[in-house]
Amino acid sequence: MCTNSISKLRYIVLIIGLIAPISLQAQHSHFTAADQTHSDDPRGTLEMDWKLPNITKVVTAAWGFSFGIETYPRKGMPIQTLVDGKICQTGSYFSFDVDDDFIYDVDEDITLTVLMRDKGCENFTITYDKNVQSMAQVFATSTPIGNGWYEATVVLERARFVNSGHAGTDFTITAIGADAFNLKMDETHTLTISNITITRDKKVATAKPKGKLKINTADENGKIVPARIGIYALENNWMPLPSNKAIGFDYFSDKKNELFLRSQGWRPDYWPSENRHFFYTDGNYTANLPIGKYKMIISKGPEYLISETEFEIKQKEITDLKIPLKRWINMPENNWYSGDAHIHFQRTKKVNQSLNQIIQAEDVHVSNILEMGNPGGTHFHQYAYGKEGQYINGNHALVAGVEDPRTVHHGHTIALNVTKNLHNRDDYFLYHKVLAAYKKQGGTTGYAHVDRNWFNDEGGLALDVPLGVIDFLEIMQYGEMQTHLWYHFLSLGYKLLPIAGSDFPYLDHPGSVRSYVKIDGTFTPENWFKGFKAGNTFVTNGPMLSFLVNDMPMGATLELKKGDVIHVKAEVKNYIQIDTLDCLELVINGEVVKKVKATNGANTITLEYKQTIEKGSWMAVRASGKDRALAHSAATYVHIDSSGHLQKNTLKETAQEQIEYLETLRDNNLKELLEIEYHEAAPGINELWLKHKDEMNDRINEVIKIYEDLLKNNQP
Structure with missing residues (x-):
């Protein structure tokens, strides 16, 4: 994936440079001239020139994300090889789009037979679009068939195949060594595939006759309002595809009108169905459904009761459902308004209305839509910042912000309610400069993913909190609440706010966690941020x-x-x-x-x-x-x-902890392979880091002195 500042030609040269070190029998790079699926896709998606029976498209990526499962090819981008006269592809991550004329929108077992070459192929992972289960993953093992060739036969139970995966694909194959966030780059990081045979395990069923469904969702005042909806057949929990009346949106660069609730993690969101697929509507929805009995679940954020309704579709009849949504609590009545600190959508003025309808469906009042950066560029671009970048409909607002600077070296930062994006490669590792500049804009700054041990946020926070450029820590995310670092900084005498962010589309749906803020006066984004800075806030998932x-x-x-x-x-x-x-x-x-x-x-x-x-x-x-x-x-x-x-009684522990984080940060070498957008962030990153290293070390030593002075001057 390249940003606007990196031409397509430069990107293809970059990919060739990445794959060269792992070439075993490389013949040539096999990407087409129109490789990129989208100019704002942080995954670095490339369409491969690979013809397979009953497959219309194969894509790969520098960072694979499909069906909620991540893959980290890094240097494992595919190359074409010729083995025993067979054309093969050697890589870490492949995502396949099955020909819709062959299989589309089914609920049946599909058999894959994969012909593979020896190195790294003994074990691999398949993820796929499965009915009912939202994050389907199968671990496969191949068996030798002679002369260095292996074969694996895998049954994909209850396959759905409606092009809902990466770039509109139906299943992925991933090398076992590339499906984890680590630096392992041995032979298990890639696998070599020659051919895939797809077999349908039953004949195509005769399509059922259909009837029409109409749904209206209304709030407690009778007003038609957006909502989240799941519709499931009582017979087998199958969800029919949403009609074009569902709200469409960009998921990374893929066009979608359905999502699923995460089923993994510590505390997944409640949903009264094993099938966790759903869609959004603007309050008026129509669809033609096969005849039969269904269960419908409707939600509208944590202040509303979840509605459950059973209904029947009859042939050539209209089933007209008017669903009143009832509150169990009304927080805005007492001037409490919710916000999500961490959402990623590419946003133009044209999409504001549909995005705001999604946010209204989840009843998030302030949605912070973040442009996301790395040393190579930015993604999820925002058309404007400040007042011009706000979109307000009643008491729901979209507000532009940034997640940048952002590295695995010392964390991901967030700046909310800013007036300008200050992405600057030249000072990229000197976070304090850009954070201080955002605060001068009137913005509110903090760190994302705190205490999750993902991106060395502990080192970044140890460095930046004492310098006064941090307002908040994102302590609630992915069904978890992390307080260790926050508590320690509070006990060190600093004032820091908690905040919650869903990190859509990476982790959760918008509003899965949220911050409530008490505001003075009428609802405006400015009053929300004013209330947040005053500290009258709490984080919650319900x-x-x-x-x-x-x-x-x-x-x-x-x-x-x-x-x-x-x-x-x-x-x-x-x-x-x-x-x-x-x-x-x-x-x-x-x-x-x-x-x-x-x-x-x-x-x-x-x-x-x-x-x-x-x-x-x-x-x-x-x-x-x-x-x-x-x-x-x-x-x-x-x-x-x-x-x-x-707190003097715990000062020795808390201050020493920060000093150790800073000493580790000072001594650490750059681990560019851990950058999520490695393909984009890595070129020149070592030189950039070396350029900043002395100044960073001076800052580290300065801040260590701050902690040492705290210890010296505050003996219990």
Whole structure:
């Protein structure tokens, strides 16, 4: 994938340069002249010149992402080889589009027979479009058939094949060594395929006659509103393809009108169906469906009850369903508005309306649409920033932001509500410069994916937090809530806000996690960000929090005297259909000082706590359910005689931890192979890093001195 600043010719030269080191019997590069499927695709998608029976298209990519499964070819881009007179393709990742005239929109077992050459082919992975299961993965083993050739026969159960994979494909084959985020580049990183035979395991069934379905979704006031919908046959849980009345959108560069809820991870989103495929509508939906009985699930974000309806489609009849969506809570009534800090869509003015309908379907009030960068360029381009880049419809808004700078060396940064994208390759590793510039624009800055051990955010945060260029940490994502680093920085005396981001399309659907913010006055993006900066915010995947200390809201700083009393009042409410509450906890200086368990399946827990305050402290509340529900408030700060909230009793541990992160960052060599967009970020990255290394090390040493001074001047 190349950005606007990299010509197609340069990119093809780059790919040839990447594949040369792994060539075993290379004859020539085999990509067509029109290789790129889209100029804004960060995956580096290339269409291969490879003819196979019943296959209309084969694509590969520098970073493979299909059916929710990632692959990291890096230097494993395909080459064409000739072995025993057979044309073969050697690579890490191949995604195949089956001829729609042969197989399309089915629910049957499909058999693949794969002819392979010896090196690295003993084990491989197939992912495919499967009915009911949204992230279908099969691990295959080949057997020798003589003269260095292997064969594997794999049955893809309940295959669907509706072109929903990478670049409109139906199944992928991946080398076992390339399906993990590691630096392993041995023979298991590539495999050599000569031929694939596809066999249908049953005759094509006669198509059922159809009837018409009409659906209207309305809010509590009777207004037609967008919603998320899943429709499933009661007989086998099959979901018919959405009609063209579903909202279409770009998923990376692929055109789609359906998605699926992630089924993997720590706490996947609740959905009352084994089939997790769904689509969005603007509130009015029509489709022609095969006759039969169906179950329909409709949702509209965590403030609404999930609707479940059974209906029957009869031949040549219209089934007209008017579904009222009911709230269990109305947060905007009390000036609380939700936001998702981390969404990626390429955005033009033309797509604003449809994107806003998707956001309304999930009831996210402020959606931060991030242009994403790496040292080689940017993706998910935004047509404008600031006021010009906002699109507002009622109390739902799209706001342009950036995820950039962004490296595996010291983390991914986010800047929200900025007026200009400051992508600058020349200073790329000097994060503090661009973050400080974004703050001058009035933006709000932070780190993504915190505490996930993906991109060395711990090193970046250790470096940037003391320099005052960080406002927030993305602690809630992918069904998880990570607080270790955040708690330690709070105990070091810094004020940092929690934020939640879905990271669509990489991790979750928009609004899967969100930040609620209390605003003053009417809803505007500016008031939302003002409220967020003030700290009156909490992150959640469903439960709703309230938290007061001496009647002051989340994020407040209380100036008290030693011996004064703090009075904490907190409450969590939860939609019991999604999860049953487990507990509500009060955390002071990183320790749980009070925990209230839910009783008798209650969907509300209240907590009260009084304490004489003896030292500066930070405090927050967090809630969890028995299965998936999570929420965490921002911190409230208590300062005694303006002493701050640094915790001397844990300072040795917390400061030394940051010093160790910085020493590791200073000593680490660049690991460019771990960059997700390796094909784009790698050219010249070593020279760029070496150019910045001395200045970075000076900053690291400067910040180590800050931590050492904290230790020296704040002995317990």
